[in-house]
Amino acid sequence: MNASRTARERVRAELIGEIKQVARRQLAEQGAAGLSLRAVARELGMVSSAIYRYFPSRDDLLTALIIEAFDAVGAAVEEAEAACPRDRHLDRWMASCRAVRTWALAHPHEYALIHGSPVPGYVAPEDTAVAAARDGIVMARILRDAHEAGELSPLPGLPPAPASFASDAQGLREALFVDLSDDVIARALAAWTSIYGFVSFELYGMYRNVIETDRAAAFDHTALTQAHIMGLAPAPR
């Protein structure tokens, strides 16, 4: 009976996959606002009401796509970082950052889905949390490795993390940063924010008439600056 049940479940899972695939295509073509359950159903040759057997509402479909998008950018970061030698911490950092930007430029609508304004009445289900953390895990691991190798030397002359950050830092330390200091953790969050801030600004047109000639270089400069601040010093140096 297990096999038969899996048979039913399998065709169901396949159909869910097809729906998501078509939806992802429509999303990529005309954005979240243009995603229509009826259009997806039409393209799949079924009637609109049938879709509701698989996704109880349009928002649920969008949520599934959000999770997939988080997962995709996380995978892109992981892959780019894994291609670097483990002891080249700066290279790993730069590769991770560039992977975020590259993925975002290739999938602007999906990026907008996860780092833009929440589409409908905003729900933000908890399910996204795990998928959303993948990039952060990678970046934290780079810092950790550099620290363990004794190659993490945070830039002096900057203000310390506020005292009120201690409790948050403690939670993050247990989950990700092991034995990094509050200051470094705060800088890591700021770096993470900067990276996505740049990509969002670039994608949403805020750099029009501001940065025009070489945005890739400007992005690299931001990523490199953040690396310096955190202490991922250039090479052996």
Added chain:
Amino acid sequence: MNASRTARERVRAELIGEIKQVARRQLAEQGAAGLSLRAVARELGMVSSAIYRYFPSRDDLLTALIIEAFDAVGAAVEEAEAACPRDRHLDRWMASCRAVRTWALAHPHEYALIHGSPVPGYVAPEDTAVAAARDGIVMARILRDAHEAGELSPLPGLPPAPASFASDAQGLREALFVDLSDDVIARALAAWTSIYGFVSFELYGMYRNVIETDRAAAFDHTALTQAHIMGLAPAPR
């Protein structure tokens, strides 16, 4: 005839204002996706088709609201900065940054409109450019004043701006930064990006389970760090 024409135009302008006001309220209540021309018309006691005499499409109404939002955050920044003594450059910077965050937290949907994913098929009319520049003008002026007062000392030990940034920097220098160096201009853009990146992350829930206890302090830390990097050193020092 001038008077009569103005009479007609006046009632027209008034009605446009009323429409925008109701639309802004609906926007604030349920976000851009929930903004409905029919609902606005209903609330104003007119039929939906009449709205089209004033705004040729829903997107045009949204565009008007976008410009208003840019203007509002620009005004908030200007006001906060103007309240500081002119020679307290760091205070002026911090006040400007805090004004952005405060306004965004008070008007999340309007903020999402200007710093979130572009709503429909994305058009981004040029009209928004001038309104969007107001905050940048303020921040650039602070840097300029500090530089003229000889109180701008950029943090050493960070990578220089890429060579390809020179042409963009030149354009920005002529428009805003007068005689600041390419490096400082690049850092100013990065600071600007960081500020909005933080606010966006906070608003869109990226800091859930990450920064929970005191986000205001964390934001201040980001703003202060950026000030240090640019060279708006703390007080006389």
Added chain:
DNA sequence: CTCCGGTTCAGAGCGCTGCTCTCTGCGCGT
């Protein structure tokens, strides 16, 4: 004062959307 051009509004209507409900039929497990 009358008439005329232009602006504004009312209303109907088109095609689309998300979503619900009912009904039929096929496939699976017993």
Added chain:
DNA sequence: ACGCGCAGAGAGCAGCGCTCTGAACCGGAG
């Protein structure tokens, strides 16, 4: 072999953006 459950079909509801047509109005010209 039979009955149950799930997938799909189809109609329908309310809402949306947007268009078109006709009626009311209002200020200036003859």
